[in-house]
Structure formats: structure tokens, C-alpha cells
């Protein structure tokens with residue numbers, strides 16, 4: 001997975017439900033980042049690489065930006081996604097194993113009223129209480 005990081009904000013990635021390493025690894029002149037919420041990915045292109053064991057639980061998991069102080073702002077603006085490991089349909093009765101899988105995720109966006117206007121809290125606007 002390669003994460004393009006713009007210059008506007010730093011970020012990182014955190015994976016829910018995957019017991020993956022938080023360690024960074026350097027191969028040649030490329031750094032592969034682990035799942036470490038304390039890492040601040042530098043601007044430019046960053047690489048995240050880890051192995052999911054063959055015997056990992058199957059199911060749907062999710063990942064999101066988790067840079068402390070910017071998490072709510074970045075996640076509510078879309079820096080999150082779903083990740084499917086394996087195909088858990090094989091546990092269904094035979095007649096359901098070929099059903100189409102659709103992914104659906106819900107996010108909440110918390111808006112606050114500032115001086116009569118609704119706004120999404122960000123960590124950049126001092127008038128609005130910051131999120132996590």
C-alpha cells in the first residue's frame with residue numbers, strides 16, 4: 001500500500017483488527033512504515049507494508065488516519081477505508097456462498113454552530129473546539 005501524503009497536513013494510518021507491526025523497516029533507501037499512531041508520515045509518498053498471516057481471522061476491517069490532534073478532521077474528510085481479509089462467505093450455507101458482497105460504511109460528522117454558521121470542527125480553526 002502506498003499512501004500519497006500531500007503538503008497540507010501530515011498523517012499516518014492505523015488498522016483496526018489487524019495485529020500488524022508498529023515497527024518501521026528500511027529496505028534500501030525506502031522506509032516501510034508500520035501501524036504506529038505516533039508516526040507522522042512525511043510529505044510526499046510513504047509506504048506501508050505488512051504481512052497478514054494466512055491464518056488471520058477473516059472478515060471486514062477498517063483503517064483510518066490516526067495522527068493525534070488531526071484524527072477527527074482527517075477521518076471525517078475521508079481518510080478511512082475498509083479492508084477485506086479472506087472470504088467469509090465460505091462459512092455460509094452452500095446456497096449463499098456466491099452472494100454479492102457490498103461494502104457499506106457510515107461515518108459521523110460532528111458539526112458545531114459557530115456564530116450562527118454550521119461548521120465541521122477542525123484542528124486548524126481556533127474558534128471551533130478541536131476533535132480528537
Ligand SMILES: [Cu+2]
Pocket residue numbers: 014016064066
Ligand atoms: Cu481507530
